Amino acid sequence: MRSPDSPLLTGLPPRSPDDMVGRLQRAWVALEAPREWRRLAVAVSGGPDSLALLHLLHQARDTHRMELVVVHADHGIHPDSPDVAQTVVAIAVDLGLETVVGRLNLGAGVSETVARTARHAWLEQARRSQGADAIVLAHHADDQVETVLLRVLAGSGPAGLSGMLPRQGRLLRPLLEFRKAELVSWLASKGVASWADPANLDPAHERSWVRTVLMPMLSAREPAAPERLLRLARHAAVDRAAWEAALNTLPGLDPQRSAGRISVAALPLATYESALVTTLLRAAARQVGCVLGPRRAERLLAMVRGGRSGAVLELGGPWRAELSFGRICFHRVVEPPAPLQLSGAHGQARWGPWSISWRRAPAPPADRRDGWVGWFIGAEATLRAPVPGDRLVPLGGTGRRAVARLLQEARVERSRRVGWPLVELEGHIAWVGGLCRGAEALPGEGENALVIEVSGG
DSSP states (O other), X not given: OOOOOOOOOOSSOOOOOXXXXXXXXXXXXXXXXXXXXXXXXXXXXXXXXXXXXXXXXHHHTTTTTOEEEEEEEEOSOSTTHHHHHHHHHHHHHHTTOEEEEEEOOOOTTOOHHHHHHHHHHHHHHHHHHTTOSEEEOOOOHHHHHHHHHHHHHTTOOTTGGGOSOSEETTEEXXXXXXXXXXXHHHXXXXXXXXXXXXGGGOTTSHHHHIIIIIHHHHHHHOTTHHHXXXXXXXXXXXXXXXXXXXXXXXXXXXXEEETTEEEEEHHXXXXXXXXXXXXXXXXXXXXXXXXXXHHHHHHHHHHHHHTOTTOEEEOSTTEEEEEETTEEEEEEOOOOOOOEEEOSSEEEEEETTEEEEEEEEEXXXXXXXXXXXXXXXXXXXXXXOOOTTOEEOBTTOOSOEEHHHHHHHXXXXXXXXXXXXXXEETTEEEEETBTEEBSTXXXXXXXXXXXXXXXXX
């Protein structure tokens, strides 16, 4: 491990001497993360920024009742990466913390975008596997300056110029008001060595070019350029927050959010002036992580005003917009989860966006036709997504009903139907989760039954 030698921004105003841990604690409170978020996955690369973050959080953990776990993504790009991973593990052990290392095996020559995408996907996977509530990242003020400038060069809209958010979903960035120089200095004062990734100085990478070539040139001509870019980000953040507040405040829009999707009422939108509608649609899309450009926003406006239920617009990448039952919905395009076998005395699992648990227990006097808890006769059951031709006999009903029709009558959007939970026993549909209990596999009162509970979605 060696000390970092990456350039530091010089145009940011000097900070008065202050206790770094105290500043971290105040920044943590300002994140306004849910109180119940206690177990935190701290992303540590081995560089000075993330090591400073780790040590600051470790010193603040008792005050904020944090339970820290270190997560390290070994990209497999640089020959030193195995040694860096070992050092990160050793530092975590010295601090008495758990560590998870992911071997991404990307290989030399991979692009910034591919590496970042793979890293973030693995970090989210690690967060889930460790039962962590959030991922804490070490982005600081210098990173924010670079991000804003990159977005200026890319022609980003006003919301994009707000840069990185302190809290974005389950990503937390408590160091955005800290400068790299003070993080490096504080870490050195603790006697902690760090690794300098050569890629951070390679102008072949766009962010590194901004860091090593463009920002020094701008700062030489306009020393206040970094602070002005941060000021731009703060102005844009206020504008972004205002539009998100408008989405929640304007009458009739009724935004509804669940599991990575958001929908708003389409009819009121259709009556607004075009610029207002497109800005509100872009604000809605941002809330689930979808960046909606101006051209697609205009096409989406036409779709809203067309009013054809079932209309779909591909938004690029994994994102899609759907007009259904008078609402415009933004969601990720996902494949239906694989069937899940429910057997044994008890268990629990994630199935797509749903949480599934099961156990054995005596059956109650009666089973509801709807609801999210079902009681079934049988040693095991299969939880699966609907397929064409699925039918069931409703409890207390007559005849066989098409599952697709039941979902449509319940006003379930088409995009959600493909991953809706069904319970199948011995080749028969016994339950459409939350909507309809079938007459199959119905236990008598007190009979030992398989109890299945579904939540989330």
